[in-house]
Amino acid sequence: MVGALKQGEFVGSLDCGTTSVRFIVFDKHADIVAQHQLEFPQYYPHPGWHEHDAEEIQQHADACVEEAIKELEKAGWAKESVKVVGITNQRETTVAWSRKTGKPLCKAIVWADSRTKNVVAHFEHKLKETGIQVAPGVWKKGQEGVDVLRDITGLPLSTYFSAIKLRWMIDHHPDVAQAHEADDLLFGTVESWVAYNLFGGVKTSVHISEVTNASRTLLLNTSTLQWEPSLLEFFSLRPSILPKLVSTSEVYGNIAYGALSGVPIGGLVGDQQAALIGNKCLKQGEAKCTYGTGAFLLFCTGGEIVKSNHGLLSTVAYQAGPGQKPVYALEGSIAVAGSAIKWLRDTMDMITSAAEVNQLAAKEQDTGGVYFVTAFSGLLAPYWDPGAAGLLIGISQYTNPSHIARAVLEANAYQTRAIIESMKLDSGTDLKHLKVDGGMTNGDLAMNVLADLGGFTVIRPEMRESTALGSALCAGAAIKLFGWDLNNPETLKEVNVKGSVEFEPELPEPERQKRWRGWQRAVERSKGWEVGVDEEA
Structure with missing residues (x-):
């Protein structure tokens, strides 16, 4: 049977998201040849806490690879047709495991988890009182310290980033603390953990x-692309726990087991940067937004770091190979996007499937004056308020489930607009169109609402697995498959070129501005609801 299978040239992508893992096999045009997806368990032990079992992520990843390869063979292709594999992953989610055993020391803390408010407050106080040592005997305190932190990392102090989560693990899990003390601790984000296992x-x-x-850990110097010693000292972390840094596109080694044993892994990239690459937004001024569990808008700024003064993050977009000059982006992150729809489905029982939100919302032409600030675990960009709480406001006896469903879609659009307004101020560039992908973009109504309230054209490609495609492009480029080259977008001109749909804004500008002012009022009322920090802590 194996002898009868055709030999092809394909790229595999292992996409380890927040709620599911999928393995997709692409051809050179980004058509999907085979795929398999599995959801994995989510753990919410306390309000604001969100955990994963890192071993379960790995088990689901392995199973997805095996099942997708079975599908590939059923389609008549030999497994040897997969020439290289890329990995993309939920970012910031923090894994701590033992150097000796290779096993996790506690559950992984997910990017959206907000338990670390007190840790953030502690380090804010430390910045103010002690500061950061930037040279022997030279300390920067107060606002100077805050500015130094942002200059080094592009990031603010927030519950969002990995160093804060790791510090909480060390302070609250004795096994992690003992491993740190005994030099037995390995720290990594999800791509680090998955690669570690795939390599043996x-x-x-x-x-x-x-x-x-x-670049999402609060430990990387984004200018030098090296771990920053002053930040390790600031967070009291041993350098030996850190992984070796690698570029976005290079061959790191070969898979050690399973159906793809011996196949090289040639691309590692965080999921939002992967979607930027998958949407081929490789030139300065191009932007995309991925609407998954959360929503993430990246705006390519080219070879220069653009420092944000309006609540955005400066982040690494990609590094096309070892020693190559990095490309940077401005990013705005929305903690709750698709997860609000899951909340309507799983908690409120207002819909039976995620797709139904569009049908329910379409029953009304507007929200009836209702605004839904979906701050389930605080607000991220550009507000950065971990104490914000979810808020439904404007409710009356007239309000029905359709109004609330529509308010969920509008919340997504308003938060996207807030980020784009900040990007205009930081970059001096007016965004004309936004490329979109992710599960929420399947609904035409959601995209019409986004265009109407944002006031820009929304472009939705036919093949919307942009995150997986991005890591596939990185992996293919690493072995020069199909002539792909991240430094030369022209080499990708035949990738994912099937028809796209454009959604134009139709709402009159005065009405758009009126609704936007209402959203801003609602956000102000949601801020600071949960103080979250007591004086003793």
């Missing part, structure tokens, strides 16, 4: 982290 785990101990993921 404790047998080979390949401990690497890719620069777009590392």
Whole structure:
């Protein structure tokens, strides 16, 4: 049977998201040849807490690879047709495991988890009182310290980023603290953990982290693309826990087991940067937004770091190979996008499937004056308020489930607009169109609402697995498959070129501005609801 299978040239992408893992096999045009997806368990032990079992993520990843390869063979292709594999992943989610055993020391803390408010407050106080040592005997305190932190990392102090989560693990899990003290602790984001296992785990101990993921830890100097010693000292972390830094597109090693044993892994990239690459937004001024569990808008700024003064993050977009000059982006992150629809489905029982939200919302032409600030775990960009709480306001006896469903879609659009307004101020560029992908973009109504309230054209490609495609492009480029080159967008001109749909704004400008002012009022009322910090802590 194997002899009868055709030999092709394909790229595999292992996409380890927040709620599911999928393995997709692409051809050179980005057509999907085979795929398999599995959801994995989510753990919410306390309000504001969100955890994953890192071993479950790995088990689901392995199963997806095996099942997708079975599908590939059923379609008549030999598994040897997969020439290289890329990995993309939920970012910031923090994994701590033992150097000796290769096993996790506690549950992984997910990017959206907000338990670390007191840790953030502690380090804010430390910045104010002690500061950061930037040279022997030279300390920067107060606002100077805050500015130094942002200059080094492009990030603010927030519950969002990995160093804060890791510090909480060390302070609250004795096994993690003991491993840190005994030099037995390995730290990584999800791509680091998955690659470690695919390369053989404790047998080979390949401990690497890719620069777009590392740039989300609060430990990377985004100018030098090196771990920053002053920040390790600031957070009281041992350098030996850190992975070796690698670029976004290079061959890191070969898979050690399973159906793809011996196949090289050639691309590692955080999921939002992967979607930027998958949407081919590789030139300065191009932008995309991915609407998944959360929503993430990235605006390519080219070879220069643009410092945000309006609540955005400066982040690494990609590094096309070892030693190559990095490309940077401005990013705005929305904590709650698709997860609000899941909340309507799983908690409120207002819909039975995620797709139904569009049908329910379409029953009304507007929200009836209702605004829904979906701050389930605080607000991220550009507000940065971990104490904000979810808020439904404007409710009356007239309000029905359709109004609330529509308010969920509008919340997504308003938060996107807030980020784009900040990007205009930081970059001096007016955004004419926004490329979109992710599960929420399947609904035409959601996209019409986005265009109407945002006031810009929304472009939705036919093939919307942009995150997986981005890591596939990185992996293919690493072995020069199909002539792909991230430094030369022209080499990708035949990738994902099937028809796209454009959604134009139709809402009159005065009405758009009126609704926008209402959203801003609602956000102000949601801020600071949960103080979250007591004086003793």
